[in-house]
Amino acid sequence: MKFFCQCSMNFNQRMYVIVEFLEEATCEMVPEIWLFKENEVQYCYWPLIIATKKIKKLEVPNKENWTRHRVRVFAKTADYETAKKWSKKAAVQSSDESSDDTHKRKKIPVCLSSSDEDTSSVARPQKKSRMTYTTTVEPQLPIPPVVKSFTTQKRNEELQIPDVSIRPTPTRDIQKHDHLLSLLTQKIISMESEMKAMRSSIAALHDLYARALGDGTGQRVEEMSLDVCGTMEEFLSLEGKLKEETFRKAVTHHLSLVGGPNPGENTRRVMRAVASYSVWKEFSLKGKKGKKPLENMTILKVIKKAVMTSNRGIHQAKVEDIVADTLKHAPARCQNQQDQRKVVQQNDEDAEDETLLLFDEE
Numbered sequence: 001m002k003f004f005c006q007c008s009m010n011f012n013q014r015m016y017v018i019v020e021f022l023e024e025a026t027c028e029m030v031p032e033i034w035l036f037k038e039n040e041v042q043y044c045y046w047p048l049i050i051a052t053k054k055i056k057k058l059e060v061p062n063k064e065n066w067t068r069h070r071v072r073v074f075a076k077t078a079d080y081e082t083a084k085k086w087s088k089k090a091a092v093q094s095s096d097e098s099s100d101d102t103h104k105r106k107k108i109p110v111c112l113s114s115s116d117e118d119t120s121s122v123a124r125p126q127k128k129s130r131m132t133y134t135t136t137v138e139p140q141l142p143i144p145p146v147v148k149s150f151t152t153q154k155r156n157e158e159l160q161i162p163d164v165s166i167r168p169t170p171t172r173d174i175q176k177h178d179h180l181l182s183l184l185t186q187k188i189i190s191m192e193s194e195m196k197a198m199r200s201s202i203a204a205l206h207d208l209y210a211r212a213l214g215d216g217t218g219q220r221v222e223e224m225s226l227d228v229c230g231t232m233e234e235f236l237s238l239e240g241k242l243k244e245e246t247f248r249k250a251v252t253h254h255l256s257l258v259g260g261p262n263p264g265e266n267t268r269r270v271m272r273a274v275a276s277y278s279v280w281k282e283f284s285l286k287g288k289k290g291k292k293p294l295e296n297m298t299i300l301k302v303i304k305k306a307v308m309t310s311n312r313g314i315h316q317a318k319v320e321d322i323v324a325d326t327l328k329h330a331p332a333r334c335q336n337q338q339d340q341r342k343v344v345q346q347n348d349e350d351a352e353d354e355t356l357l358l359f360d361e362e
Contacts, residue, residue, distance in 0.1 A: 016083035
């Protein structure tokens with residue numbers, strides 16, 4: 001008999017009960033061990049903090065510190081999830097929490113079926129088919145504004161840009177273009193003047209350096225301007241002028257000031273200062289594969305002398321190898337330059353077409 005009573009007590013301690021708190025008109029799930037009767041009135045203990053965690057753990061109530069509330073019992077079960085489900089079914093409508101409610105229980109009216117009763121006369125929650133649920137309206141994201149196509153006038157109004165009474169015309173565009181060309185020309189002339197002054201300074205330093213090494217003549221070579229040969233005729237004309245000793249020394253001195261981070265780059269820069277790749281692609285060092293030989297021309301001697309002057313200690317054979325390698329890749333580099341010019345030209349034409357189209361629209 002004692003064992004049976006103990007088992008019955010342990011079983012009751014594991015039961016969950018759905019109750020209504022009469023004073024607050026709220027519904028909640030509580031352990032059955034929190035219930036007690038006093039003067040035939042049903043009461044329930046309620047913790048001051050962390051009620052949900054204490055309910056799940058079936059914690060024994062602290063009768064001294066917990067508050068007491070009048071309740072009415074609706075249903076009970078030994079399964080926590082089932083009790084939780086019944087508690088949700090018993091709720092029909094949620095309301096905001098009261099600012100004075102320290103127990104943090106939701107005020108939800110109870111709607112249970114009076115027809116379903118168990119043998120212990122405890123009411124069960126209403127069946128799902130008889131329940132009426134309230135639909136929760138989820139917050140909607142703001143609708144982005146529709147992008148509209150604006151004319152120039154409307155766009156100016158939106159951006160608060162004052163309307164210009166004089167619209168651009170092809171004539172004004174040409175005037176702006178000429179003004180831009182004039183500014184660029186002045187800038188180029190200014191830069192060329194600065195470069196000429198820098199060349200003069202470099203030439204003076206170069207002469208001082210040559211004198212310090214003991215191989216200088218003490219005579220300063222006059223500054224000159226060498227045009228890049230773009231055609232074979234210009235290249236052969238330069239080859240003929242180099243037969244004259246004074247001109248050859250001036251060209252050699254001019255090319256020795258080109259410079260470069262290393263002998264290879266210095267040699268390529270010197271060659272580009274003499275002629276373009278469209279000319280160099282017609283040559284090879286020994287004249288192989290039907291190309292013109294460069295090894296016996298005066299221009300090669302000038303190039304080697306200029307590179308060897310800029311790079312002390314480099315051998316003549318090394319410079320010839322660099323020249324031969326540059327001539328080998330000259331056709332590919334010439335093609336790359338032509339492709340780049342086409343791209344730039346196409347971009348300029350597209351920009352001009354867009355400008356004309358803008359004038360037509362306005």
